[in-house]
Amino acid sequence: MSAAEKVAAQFRELYGTAPDGVWAAPGRVNLIGEYTDFNDGFVMPLALPHTAVAAVARRTDGRLRIHSAEADTASGQGIVQLDAAGLRPGADTGWAAYPAGVVWALREAGHPVAGADIHLSSTVPTGAGLSSSAALEVVTALALDELYGLGLPAPELAVLAQRAENAFVGVPCGVMDQMASACCTEGHVLHLDTRDLTQRQVPFDLPAHGLRLLVVDTRVKHALGDGAYAERRAGCEAGARALGVRTLREVRYEVLPEALERLDDPTVRAYVRHVVSDNHRVERTMALLDAGDVRAVGPVLSEGHASLRDDLRVSCPELDLVVSAAVAAGALGARMTGGGFGGSAVVLTEADAADAVAAAVEAAFAAEGHPAPRIFPAVPSAGARRVL
Numbered sequence: 001m002s003a004a005e006k007v008a009a010q011f012r013e014l015y016g017t018a019p020d021g022v023w024a025a026p027g028r029v030n031l032i033g034e035y036t037d038f039n040d041g042f043v044m045p046l047a048l049p050h051t052a053v054a055a056v057a058r059r060t061d062g063r064l065r066i067h068s069a070e071a072d073t074a075s076g077q078g079i080v081q082l083d084a085a086g087l088r089p090g091a092d093t094g095w096a097a098y099p100a101g102v103v104w105a106l107r108e109a110g111h112p113v114a115g116a117d118i119h120l121s122s123t124v125p126t127g128a129g130l131s132s133s134a135a136l137e138v139v140t141a142l143a144l145d146e147l148y149g150l151g152l153p154a155p156e157l158a159v160l161a162q163r164a165e166n167a168f169v170g171v172p173c174g175v176m177d178q179m180a181s182a183c184c185t186e187g188h189v190l191h192l193d194t195r196d197l198t199q200r201q202v203p204f205d206l207p208a209h210g211l212r213l214l215v216v217d218t219r220v221k222h223a224l225g226d227g228a229y230a231e232r233r234a235g236c237e238a239g240a241r242a243l244g245v246r247t248l249r250e251v252r253y254e255v256l257p258e259a260l261e262r263l264d265d266p267t268v269r270a271y272v273r274h275v276v277s278d279n280h281r282v283e284r285t286m287a288l289l290d291a292g293d294v295r296a297v298g299p300v301l302s303e304g305h306a307s308l309r310d311d312l313r314v315s316c317p318e319l320d321l322v323v324s325a326a327v328a329a330g331a332l333g334a335r336m337t338g339g340g341f342g343g344s345a346v347v348l349t350e351a352d353a354a355d356a357v358a359a360a361v362e363a364a365f366a367a368e369g370h371p372a373p374r375i376f377p378a379v380p381s382a383g384a385r386r387v388l
């Protein structure tokens with residue numbers, strides 16, 4: 001039985017009828033371009049093989065029933081029952097706020113979504129910086145788009161999913177996660193300009209180059225991360241104001257030294273240096289991939305990590321340990337990925353050294369007394385799609 005058939009069978013068991021269809025949307029890992037998406041900048045994520053799968057049936061009576069296989073086992077929570085017309089941002093709906101927020105965002109945008117029965121099951125690790133939340137949102141958006149015949153293009157669904165997370169759930173994230181989940185394609189990284197959502201699918205065939213990209217989930221999450229994101233965001237906005245630009249995207253890398261001289265606040269100066277240089281690292285990475293010089297991406301990743309650690313200060317000892325242990329064991333480069341303060345890192349390595357690199361990271365974690373990290377290869381996979 002395929003994963004889609006399994007989720008459809010669970011739906012039948014739960015609701016007593018067959019779903020109208022089954023959809024899947026992946027988690028993502030970001031190769032390079034961090035804390036750039038809320039500055040109108042560049043990012044370069046790839047979709048993971050891990051997906052949120054949703055079996056959904058349309059309802060026309062205004063009711064919304066939502067269930068998750070994982071939330072059920074974790075908390076004993078059953079079906080969450082809501083009224084589509086009564087959805088209000090900030091309502092205490094727990095995890096169900098992610099799919100419910102999408103219904104709210106679609107309705108707010110004027111789309112006639114009158115209700116649904118939804119059963120979800122996800123293989124995306126939660127809270128690991130791999131966007132399990134965006135996967136839930138995007139799979140819900142795609143299913144409802146199709147069941148209600150809305151015909152919205154994938155980037156528009158991603159923006160509505162982001163709105164759900166920003167306004168309904170209350171997380172001030174940029175648009176990268178939802179765009180990655182909605183728009184990535186197998187075998188590619190997505191070069192995304194978050195200012196106008198211009199996309200380019202960049203071939204990323206690591207096996208052809210004898211390389212591997214590892215995801216290392218540190219399995220830690222530091223409480224510090226909660227307020228830090230908003231603080232970094234405010235600091236970047238202050239930097240843009242001081243430089244007289246709408247967003248830091250407009251500061252060209254070539255004039256960065258002059259721009260930095262005009263900033264008095266050392267914290268703001270460091271944030272600006274990170275954002276402008278990380279945008280440039282995305283462009284360098286794309287040029288290297290286009291030139292087939294994939295190995296040379298490694299040092300760019302490590303440079304990006306140093307910038308996140310020293311200038312933006314969003315790393316943590318466990319993420320720094322992944323990077324130092326991996327590079328010491330011969331990896332080509334590594335960086336934290338996602339919001340930081342825990343979560344995951346990516347490591348670029350020769351394929352035939354991947355096992356030794358992974359073992360070195362595990363040994364370093366054991367030596368420091370950290371719980372064992374979860375390590376798996378990042379295989380660039382398909383974005384959101386119908387699967388049954």
Ligand code: ADP
Nearest residue numbers: 068070071095122126127128129130131132133
């Ligand atoms: P990330 O997106 O990096 O995994 P977030 O904190 O943004 O981390 O989102 C994680 C949250 O998403 C979980 O705490 C939970 O509320 C929700 N979530 C993700 N996957 C599931 C699932 N399969 N079932 C129920 N809730 C889920």
Ligand code: MG
Nearest residue numbers: 131132133134
């Ligand atoms: Mg998330």
